[in-house]
Every structure is written in C-alpha cells, then in structure tokens.
Amino acid sequence: MLSRTAEYLYWISRYMERAETNARLLDVGYRMSLFPNPNGYNNEWESVLAAAGAIQGYKNKYNIIEQKKVEDYLFFDEDNPSSVYNCILNARSNALVVRTSFTPESWLAINKTYQEIIKLKNNNFNASDLPNLTEWTIEQVNLFRGSLSSLLRNDGYNFLYLGLFVERADNSARLLDVKYFVLLPKPQYIGGNIDNMQWSILLRSLSSFRAFRWAYDGDVTSTKIADFLVLNSDCPRSLSFCIQNIVKHLTNLTCSPEKVNKIYNTLKDLNIKIQEEKIESIVNFGLHEFVTQFINKISSVDSDIQKEFFN
C-alpha cells in the first residue's frame, strides 16, 4: 500500500469521527440551552467550544458566545478547520484520492454526505434545525462506519481504524479534561441539579447516556461515571477501549513489523496500566493529571504513526 494511501485512509476516519464528536457536542449544548441553570443559559456553549478544541478560533472571530454563532461555527464555518462541514469536505477529498482502496459503498457513503452538506449549507438554517442537523451527521457517520464492514481486513482497514481510535481517544480525553472537575467528589455538589446536569452532558456527548445505566447498578456517582468513561472497556468511547483498539489495529498491521514494534513499545505501559488501574487511585493521583498524560501519549502515538508510515 502506498504511504500516501495509508495516510489518507487514516485521516478519512479521523475526520468522520471528528464530525460526529462535533455533532454530539452541539447536541449537548442545544439540550443544555433548554434548561435553566443558576449562571444563566449560555455558559454551556463555552465548554462545548472548549471540548471541541475550537475556543481560540471562535474567539478570534466573535466577541460574544452565543448559541447561533457557536452552532454555525462548529457546524458550517469554513474558517473552523474542524467544523462538521470542513470535516466532511476533507474526508471526501481524501476519499476521492483513495477511493480505490476502499469499497464503492464507503465512497458512496462519504460522497452522498458531501452532496447533502453542500445543499444544507446553501439553505440558511434555523437554530431549531440543529437537532436534525446533528442527527443527520451521526447517521451519515454511522453509514460510513457500516460500509467499512465489507472491506478486506488488510492494512488499509487497520489504518482506517487506527485513525478512528486515535481521534476518538483524543476527543474523549479532551472532553474529560474540560469536564474533569464535575467528576471530582465535592460534597456540596453531590446530588445537586448542576451535578446531574453536568454528568449527563458528559455521558450524552460520549453517546453513553443510556449505556451507563445498563452498565452500572445502583446510584449514579461521579466515581462510577469516571470509571465508565476512563477504565470500562465495554464502553466504546472510554479511554481504555480506545487504547485497546489502537493496540489491536496497530499490531494487526502486516507491514513493517519493526515500525509496529517501535510504536507499540511506547504504548505498552499505558495499555497495561489502564487495564489494571482502579478508578480510586486515578482520582487520588489526579484525574486531570491522568487525562493530560493520556492526551500527550495519544498525540505522540499519532505523530509516530505519521512519521513511521506516511513519510
């Protein structure tokens, strides 16, 4: 497989995953805007922007944080390199180059999404359209992922999934980083409204709201949520799940075993640690510190992959 092909496949699934993350974040923001909270209505939009890694770009463009602008910035804005619109355009232009390396169905899934988002962008949308837009995005991304099931299980497949899980690991970790404080047990908040709302933001934005209920019995506690999102390898967005899958798809690569080993060695410790660790000790060590370390590790794995395979 051409190095460039591997690179483009990797980025296609990163962009598609990112499009979904942004859509989920917008969905959360939209939900939150419908509930009153003590600090007014708008402060959730700031953390939505922060979790999307878009706060700096947004502030360069706008002075105030307001729903319509945030929605537009995260969904359609061409100036935001990670807007859903740009993600889909980028995924599509990469797909155009490597369409021979995946199935016609995968190409169709991406290309149809592209055709539709061009139309959506040309129709001015209302704030109340947002749930439809986010639902549409998630649907499209699922269509793309579904199409991957008919791929040959070769290196191209593994690069696609490496991209997907590197992106997801990063997205999940950044979201946790923005919201880590709500998972710290603070007596004054426990059982309070804000707390419940904040927890539900986290779970919803990781598409795990109902899954959590099924996974844990008894009361909702911050420790359980932290355990679910960090360590529970049944949860497809947890850090543990992501890292396991990065390892899996990395070690499944048949090309260049020595490169694979080199990257695997840098990941091994984190992978073992996250399987054995207890959530209490992470919280004691500092959830924020743990997540920060995790983000740095993922970012170095990402640059190793790019350096070793794509150059």
Add this chain to the structure above:
Amino acid sequence: MFNEMYQSESLIRNHYNNINEWLEKMTAKVINEKNAEAETHFRNIGITFSTNSETARERIIPFDLIPRIFTFSEWSKLEKGVIQRTKALNAFLADIYNQGEIIKANIIPKELIFKKKSYEVSMFGFTPPRSIYSPIVGIDLVRTNHNEYFVLEDNCRTPSGVSYMLENREIMMRMFPDLFHTNRVTPIDDYPTRLLQTLISLAPIKCNTSEPVCVLLTPGPLNSAYYEHSFLSDQMGIEMVESTDLFVEGEFLYMKTVDGPKKVDVVYRRIDDDFLDPLCFNPNSVIGIPGIMDVYRTGGVNICSAPGAGIADDKAIYVYVPEMIKFYLGEQPILENVQTWSCDKDDDLNYVLENLSDLVVKEVDGSGGYGMLIGPKSSKSSIEEFRRKLSANPRGYIAQPLLDLSFSPTLIKNQVEGRRVDLRPFCLMGENAQLSSGGLTRVAMNEGSFVVNSSQGGGVKDTWVLAE
C-alpha cells in the same frame, strides 16, 4: 444530412426498431424519473469534472438516454480503420525517433517534425518495448453518410473519456435492463482488463517477472479527468500514484509504500511530458520524478505513452496520416481524413482567407472546441476578427470544410429531436492491437450546434455495437 435512426422521415433503420418501440412507450414521467436517476447516479459515483464556477464546484456531463447504435458490419469497418491508423501512427513515431525514413522519402518535410515542441529530442535513438509509443489511442470520428466516416483528430498522448464509455453503459443496464434482453449489445466491461494486459505486455527489458507492477500516474484531484484516473486504476487493481509517491534509486523506479520501496515496471501516465522529469524536461516543474527518464532509457521502467508521442497527433502532422498508412503499411487508408488547409502554405492561406465564411478554422495547438471559427455559423464581425488573427499568425491555424455531422435522436425536453454526434473509440496496442467494442459518443445538445465538447454544452450517450 445523415440521420442515425431515420432512413427517411417515416422509415426507421432496422437496427433502431427496438429502440423506437421503447421510446414510443416511454412517458414523460418515466423520462423525467430516469434522467433524475442518471444524474443522481453520476453525482454519487463522482463522475464529475471541475469547473472554476463558484456556484457549482463540480459539474456532470449531460447524459442522453437514447443509445447510439452501430451494426456489426458498420463497426467492423471502423474497427479495421482505427486499428490501421493506430499502427501507422506508432510506426511513424518509431521512424522519426530513429532512421526517419519518411523524411528521407520526402513525404513529410523535416522542419514540420523537428521544430515542433511536441517532438522530444531525448527520445531520439531510443526504442520503447515492442516499438510501441502510443499504446492507447483515441480517434475522433464523425459520420456524414451511410458509409462515410472522417477522422477529425487522433489522440496519441493520454486520450480520456473511456470512463464515460463504461459508466454510460453501466447506468443504461441498471435503468433499462429490458433493453439488453431485446438487443444483442456487445459488452464493453472487459476494457480495463484489456488495458491492463496491454500495459503488462509492454514491460521493460529489465523486468524479470511475469507479473510486472503497473501504476497509473495522475497529476492529482484537480485534474479534470481525475475521476477517470481513479476509476481505471480501481478497475485494473493497480495503484494510482502521484509523482511524489515515486522516486528513482539506482537503475529502477520505486513507489513509497508502508512496507518500504516497491519497484514499478510500467507507468501508465496521465500527466503531460513536461511534468514527467524535471531533470529532462521542465526544470521549473515542482511535480515530476527526477531521473525517471534515465531509468526509462535504460530499460528499467516503461512509460506509456512514450514521451514525445504527442507529435503524432499534432494538427499539422494529421494531414499526412493517410500517406503514413501507405508508406508504413502498404495499405490504402480505410478511414478518410478531412480535407485540411495548412495556413502556413501561401496557396492554402489565400484560399482560406477568401473562403472564411464557408470554413472551420482551428488553432493548431487548440483543444476543447475553444479558439475556433465555424464560418457558416459566425457573424461578419467575428469572421473579420479571425481574418486578422489568421493573417498575423498563419502558422498557428488550419482550416477544414464544415462537415455535416450525423444526427442522432436525442431527448430534448422529453421530445425526440435530432442532434449532431461524433465518436471516440479507444484502440489498445500491446501484444495485440484491439478496439473497444464501443466508444464515447458525444452529442451537441444545443439545436443546430456542431460543437460536441463538454465544456461547451456537449453531452454523452451510450454507444452500442450489436453482436453479429
């Protein structure tokens, strides 16, 4: 005026009878639905070409539902004629890059060849595998009568359009399967396999495997034929590479893969000569593979088509193709050339200037239907404007009579109307010479128009060759 379907106003040609019945049964509603289906299909698969327009990033070429049909015997003649021409063009290239017999025989003046930019000096004295310079030739033909075809031009570099030929057939079979039960249409879907066989049969001397590695070299996604590049490489199961994916080391060409370097034997290039090798051609080119020409000349890789093959489809050389056929093959040309006046000759120029309003004048280096004058269809002022251009630079132009291109039934606003068509079949030349069992029919969608180019309102049709 020749009509492909109607023998006279009331008489349908035999081989169009089935189509006529089918057309009569189709309601406006069905036509609209099928048109929309075809458009959606083409957009979804991405068979689009880029435009500069802001509103439509990518355009699709209008597709007409009514196929253009050739009988077996009509096609047999074309097949012989196109293969004959392809062989002669290749023989011509082999000659002018070696002994130059045709020049010594005073058939073609040497300055017409050696002064051309498309003549590639670095090819002199080198003969590619099997002496084939142009393994894929697209010949543009028009029909003016039942048994009368003219060649408008030859395309020896990297003719495009074959993906339309294949996709037009796919969509027709998908939308109207019944038509293919009632008509015996020769399949064309083996074209990519044949193309790959052709490329494989052209492996370079130093290739010591029975399975040479072929790649398709594309300039990238901004190229208007990019869809075709990815379509063909997909169908052939070969890598589509850009020049940055390739590099030269020692005597060979390699591509960068995740496994490390992999040797490449045959490059089906869809980029121009100028961008092949900055060491050899354009030193300012940022694309290209430094050193590829050395590898090529020493038999480490084959480049299809050969650099410098473009001289054979030059509009000034075109005039001599019938002579080439006689000279190299000792045969009479099966397909005719259009009478052509080369404006660099004084007599010709005078004739052209006197008869501008009856002639078609083309730029020697022009393409895409731009920069040409269709005398009988032009206003006085544009004729005068062309007269000035022509007098200022006679070498830059040729003139031809306006041919009465045949009409093919075409759906215009749900009505069947006659529109002018041409044809580009694709000829492959490797171990064997063979013609695609069909081609690309382009249709001038505007009433009365002679211009079939997609950039100027042209559309396409499925092209059928009926089995014997």
